[in-house]
Amino acid sequence: MLGSQSSDSIEYEDQTPSREVWANGVCMKTSEVEAKLDEGNIQEAESSLREGLSLNFEEARALLGRLEYQRGNVEAALHVFDGIDLPAAIQRLQPSFSEKQPSRKGRSRGDSQHAVSQHAASLVLEAIYLKAKSLQKLGRLNDAAHECKRVLDAVEKIFHQGIPDVQVDNRLQDTVCQAVELLPELWKQAGCYHEAMSAYRRALLSQWNLGDDNCSRIQKAFAVFLMHSGVEAGPPSLAAQVDGSYVPKHNLEEAILLLMILVRKFYLGKIVWDPSILEHLTFALSLCGQTSVLAKELEEIMPGVFHRVDRWNTLALCYSTVGQNKAALNLLRKSLHKHEQPDDLTALLLAAKICSEDSHLAAEGVGYAQRAISNAQGRNEHL
Template identity: 55%
Template sequence: MFKNGTPDIEQKLQETINKSVELLPEAWKKAGSLQETFASYRRALLSPWNLDEECIARIQKRFAAFLLYGCVEWSPPSSGSPAEGTFVPKTNIEEAILLLTTVLKKFYQGKTHWDPSVMEHLTYALSICSRPSLIADHLEEVLPGTYPRTERWNTLAFCYYGVGQKEVSLNFLRKSLNKHENPKDTMALLLAAKICSEDCRLASEGVEYARRAIANTESLDVHLKSTGLHFLGSCLSKKAKIVSSDHQRAMLHAETMKSLTESMSLDRYNPNLIFDMGVQYAEQRNMNAALRCAKEFVDATGGAVSKGWRFLALVLSAQQRYSEAEVATNAALDETAKWDQGSLLRIKAKLKVAQSSPMEAVEAYRVLLALVQAQKNSPKKVEFTY
């Protein structure tokens, strides 16, 4: 009856169970029944089906993707009272992260094969939670050779930049943009230029990165070219602050304005570009042009960004229009959290002094002193760790 011998009935039965449990949620998904899909995934993972590790990992990955992109009403897993110390997810994002980190752990332990989409889903989930440091941690745990090293370096650079570790980020980008690696990666060049544009000591290096990025985008995205010109202008501006020669400084200022003007011609309504253009005008004592840019920035952001009001107040005070500057300062205070109002309170106090109102200036300084003392006595914020 059986030409090839008696089949292993238990093995065949388990294979059938594996396929059925794995495919049932996908069938419900195709049928458009999202709640049944949700329930099927939960049953597949919580019931004792004796599934192999590869099958469980596939189900966990698909369930995590469904939680992230399925737009289904989420409810916590009903597994009775959790054991002490057990993490219980409170949102669909948290449950997706838990599932994906579990799959990664199995890969690190050699129980499953590598699936790059798991890291892609996890990166998206952690980005939503504003946790780039955790993305970096997981990337650094991945075994060498799993990712192309330039891709890994670039992703780590973005992660570390996201948590404020700009020097670490730039070091990764330097390795990635080495002539023996991937020196024409436009996004990496732009990030390197942006980091350098924030530090006078790195301005010359940033100029080179920005020019290389612009050269790469000549026939590509206009927005990327505008961004490259913007960063080039910012780097040239920073470089002008540290040169010793007046002639060099004047030339760098001219190049800065040329780059920013060209960038604005490609992206006229970019608020950050308008703001930086206004700062350049102010540094060159062209207060009318600076005032125009300050007003444009406030209009472009709907008055919701405090630095626009602060800049407007500074330009107005430079024109000795103190009462208008005070109105702008008050607007900035309304848009700024209490903890971040220190610089604005100093401006307000100085404006009161300039208007011969010493008692009101004293009151502003009193509020500033109370804020400084409150910040000094405030306990450090405890970060959420997942």
């Protein structure tokens, strides 16, 4: 079985021509194993790993498959992964994770057994995840999605109360995070959009112990999917709804909520700034005529996140859309100042349009229009 310390977990070193693997405190070069794989002797290669690293059948198979995957032999890796009995492995792992916390007297042994089980689960689940990746590379997208789903189903069976946020093997957590992100993408690539919708919601509503970056990528991808997929999602199931919480009525509302959550995460310092989030939010709020909400979001963004002229121009567009032309024009005057971007064609056209609606601003509007004509060259000449 795998060792109880994190340093005893299986690791790989493939930066050099001679690969090495570690397990249970033992280091083993893979040259002999790879030679047997090249000869097609999978069983002999498996036996070498089992004897050299004290692994059981599933663990040795998982390690062999990963080795083939690393070497770029996707079909060979898939053949090795097919030999892993996932249900049997889960059945063996379930009792060890469902047992109660050991007593203080027996805690050392219990902790050791728990760590062993985590390492075993990590290796087997990673193998199924890599099987899904192999199928994806071979273009078998439906099969890949089903295999990826098996990883998440297995995790839910092993961890009945969700993955704890402490004392979890890093490789196990990484595999879970990668599988959670991959599943909706596989369903989309396979053209199964309703399944993709369910996978996104499962990713965000279940207890996967995702990091902020993982969760944010999923939220952003889901928001984009909601806006552009053409598939009406409908509200989340009643089981997923929290009493007193707002339930979005349609795709666009749900996408806007997700994007606004991402903006809040940035304000709180949980994620780095992603300009595309604001671009998607601008598009979504413009579709439903809520540019005043967009203006409020822009005003709350800290200075320096993006160029002040871009902020002024976007705010001006938001204000002009809701009839606040005076505020919009004041912002455009700032952005078109000689020390800022006086030749910005979009800003000049918007300023000219606003001035054309007020006779007192006609002369100023003519000036903006003339500058726009002078700068409308090349690809902008048609404007």
